[in-house]
Amino acid sequence: MSTSKKIGFAITGLLMLAGLVAWGIQVKEGLVLTNMRNSYTWGLYVAGLAFFVGNAAGGLVLSSMIYLFGVTSLKPFAKIGALCAFANVTAAMLAILPDIGQPIRLYNLVLHPQWRSPLVWDIIVLNLYAALSLLYLYLLMLPDFQGPLKKIALKVDHPKEFSEKWAKRLAPYSLAAAVGIHVITAWIFATQGARDWWNSAVLAPDFVAAALASGTAIVLLVCLLTYGLKDEYTQAYRTMAIFIAVALFTHIFFMYNDFFIHYWYGATEALDVLSITFKKYALAHAFEVVAPLAGVILLLSSNVRKSAGAMMTSCFLIIAGIFVHRFLLMPGAFDRVPLTIAPLGMQNTEFSVPIASGQYEPLMNTFVTEWHYFPSGIEIAIFLGVLAYVGFLIILAIDRLPIVKIEKAQT
Amino acid sequence: MRRGMVIDLEKCIGCRSCVVACKQHNAQPAGNWWNRVVTPGSERHLTPPEKGKEYFLPIHCQHCNNAPCEKVCPVNATYTEEDGTVLVDFERCIGCRYCMAACPYGVRQFNWEDPKKATARYGYQDGYTYGHPQEFRLKGRLVYMPSRFKGVVEKCNFCVHYADKGLDPACVRGCPGNARHVGDLDDPDSRVSKMIRDKNGFTLLPEKGTKPNVYYLPPKRKEV
Numbered sequence: 001m002s003t004s005k006k007i008g009f010a011i012t013g014l015l016m017l018a019g020l021v022a023w024g025i026q027v028k029e030g031l032v033l034t035n036m037r038n039s040y041t042w043g044l045y046v047a048g049l050a051f052f053v054g055n056a057a058g059g060l061v062l063s064s065m066i067y068l069f070g071v072t073s074l075k076p077f078a079k080i081g082a083l084c085a086f087a088n089v090t091a092a093m094l095a096i097l098p099d100i101g102q103p104i105r106l107y108n109l110v111l112h113p114q115w116r117s118p119l120v121w122d123i124i125v126l127n128l129y130a131a132l133s134l135l136y137l138y139l140l141m142l143p144d145f146q147g148p149l150k151k152i153a154l155k156v157d158h159p160k161e162f163s164e165k166w167a168k169r170l171a172p173y174s175l176a177a178a179v180g181i182h183v184i185t186a187w188i189f190a191t192q193g194a195r196d197w198w199n200s201a202v203l204a205p206d207f208v209a210a211a212l213a214s215g216t217a218i219v220l221l222v223c224l225l226t227y228g229l230k231d232e233y234t235q236a237y238r239t240m241a242i243f244i245a246v247a248l249f250t251h252i253f254f255m256y257n258d259f260f261i262h263y264w265y266g267a268t269e270a271l272d273v274l275s276i277t278f279k280k281y282a283l284a285h286a287f288e289v290v291a292p293l294a295g296v297i298l299l300l301s302s303n304v305r306k307s308a309g310a311m312m313t314s315c316f317l318i319i320a321g322i323f324v325h326r327f328l329l330m331p332g333a334f335d336r337v338p339l340t341i342a343p344l345g346m347q348n349t350e351f352s353v354p355i356a357s358g359q360y361e362p363l364m365n366t367f368v369t370e371w372h373y374f375p376s377g378i379e380i381a382i383f384l385g386v387l388a389y390v391g392f393l394i395i396l397a398i399d400r401l402p403i404v405k406i407e408k409a410q411t
Numbered sequence: 412m413r414r415g416m417v418i419d420l421e422k423c424i425g426c427r428s429c430v431v432a433c434k435q436h437n438a439q440p441a442g443n444w445w446n447r448v449v450t451p452g453s454e455r456h457l458t459p460p461e462k463g464k465e466y467f468l469p470i471h472c473q474h475c476n477n478a479p480c481e482k483v484c485p486v487n488a489t490y491t492e493e494d495g496t497v498l499v500d501f502e503r504c505i506g507c508r509y510c511m512a513a514c515p516y517g518v519r520q521f522n523w524e525d526p527k528k529a530t531a532r533y534g535y536q537d538g539y540t541y542g543h544p545q546e547f548r549l550k551g552r553l554v555y556m557p558s559r560f561k562g563v564v565e566k567c568n569f570c571v572h573y574a575d576k577g578l579d580p581a582c583v584r585g586c587p588g589n590a591r592h593v594g595d596l597d598d599p600d601s602r603v604s605k606m607i608r609d610k611n612g613f614t615l616l617p618e619k620g621t622k623p624n625v626y627y628l629p630p631k632r633k634e635v
């Protein structure tokens with residue numbers, strides 16, 4: 001094992017441990033350790049769900065590009081794609097777990113599922129997607145299992161053909177599942193009439209677009225880390241860069257299209273919601289737009305694509321920008337109390353009805369109309385733990401499984 | 412039978428007795444309030460926002476007919492009874508707080524920590540506690556309990572534990588202005604249906620399409 005892998009294991013391992021301890025403390029003391037309260041009920045954990053679900057897109061999109069649309073230059077990266085998909089979709093489920101107030105009761109989801117709840121649909125598609133990406137990874141590795149791994153290999157006469165055939169057969173389903181996880185995760189938010197910030201028909205398509213950008217950027221990042229720059233991959237990297245760019249431009253178009261329509265009509269509620277993102281979170285909003293844009297513009301330049309470091313930085317900018325985008329799902333929805341009324345007999349007045357904060361503190365207001373949310377240390381520790389899990393799993397799989405092996409033998 | 416409530420804003424004096432009665436009868440832990448009364452347009456309660464303009468607005472769960480909180484609940488912990496009352500089963504709730512995001516009225520409360528610990532922060536003399544002492548199950552489902560679990564959601568339960576004994580909710584009985592009335596909204600001849608018809612009853616946030624079972628009667632003039 002190389003030293004860089006050892007360092008990777010050590011860092012991600014420690015972060016995972018810290019996250020686990022933080023979760024343990026939170027289970028014991030309750031969600032009071034987070035900075036969420038009655039008026040701000042979702043925060044970093046749910047933003048984390050959206051972020052990781054989005055990141056899971058890349059993998060199976062890659063496989064479908066190869067096996068449905070015949071982009072064969074991407075073939076060497078199909079396994080990394082499936083691995084990233086599996087790591088991120090399981091991370092999405094881990095990210096949402098600490099948000100549950102009574103995790104012990106999760107069996108109720110199996111015993112008493114309520115079929116109208118988008119959350120139930122989401123849990124089903126996320127699990128399906130995880131299973132599908134694992135199956136995909138297995139199929140793609142089938143011809144390369146060696147040594148002790150032979151034991152887990154399916155006994156078929158021509159593993160190579162078998163793998164190829166089934167990868168092709170599964171491709172349409174994986175594309176459907178990949179779109180499905182984003183659409184349904186977006187519906188968790190978009191169906192909520194109570195929150196004007198979410199309640200938009202563009203949210204689901206936008207979710208898909210943002211996911212295709214960040215998901216593919218993650219695959220590209222891992223490919224660069226494992227394979228580095230080589231002539232034979234130039235074409236593949238270029239294809240990925242263009243794909244990311246198109247996805248990101250679409251995402252920004254969808255987002256601003258929605259803003260523009262609300263801004264033009266100028267309803268007070270809509271303007272209030274927009275002002276949260278554009279005034280209160282102006283810097284964060286600037287980052288979510290500028291960073292990924294800069295990232296794709298860099299990636300599109302063939303000069304930048306001559307340096308692995310510059311490409312990785314670009315990928316990082318894209319992923320970080322989309323992360324901030326996912327985080328900004330929350331302020332627009334919760335900074336403003338949804339129950340605002342026009343008091344009877346008064347002109348041009350809007351009144352936000354305060355909500356009980358949910359916590360008694362001698363010096364704090366009992367009822368609040370505003371809640372300033374920034375994740376607490378516990379929330380950040382848990383989130384970093386989940387992020388580390390993604391890294392840990394990817395390094396572990398690459399170390400133990402025939403994911404980049406063959407190419408290594410060639411060099 | 413669709414159990415509904417009419418709140419006559421003309422008769423509400425803003426005393427918040429219903430808030431207190433609700434909090435005490437239903438053993439709400441520190442920090443959680445199922446019911447609140449505000450002075451619309453004003454930063455401060457009981458302060459006119461404009462000279463000569465003042466009315467009070469009590470708000471709690473509206474027991475919506477098209478309740479988003481019920482539709483989002485992944486485990487059917489929030490559910491609607493036959494009479495239209497929206498309830499939370501404390502034993503079923505997994506604490507995902509999806510319902511809190513879904514409710515446009517901000518009436519849902521979460522037990523962020525062990526309620527006993529939360530209430531201990533009040534520092535009441537000799538560990539004083541309050542609330543209806545017995546848990547109550549409706550068709551087997553735990554819809555009232557004096558001490559809640561940590562990590563579950565709670566909200567107005569239309570005092571089902573009292574309705575079972577033929578009693579009106581605590582807020583209705585505790586209102587010194589007699590502003591609150593409970594009855595059958597399905598029956599056009601019921602007192603509440605007549606009040607809504609005769610006095611231009613309205614609901615909150617009709618544009619959200621939640622179809623509340625709580626109606627308000629508009630105030631005519633400033634209460635002094």
Ligand code: SF4
Nearest residue numbers: 472473474475480514
């Ligand atoms: S007011 Fe809120 S909690 Fe009550 S039924 Fe309606 S949506 Fe649900």
Ligand code: SF4
Nearest residue numbers: 484504505507508510
């Ligand atoms: S917090 Fe409880 S009642 Fe609310 S949606 Fe989740 S499980 Fe249902």
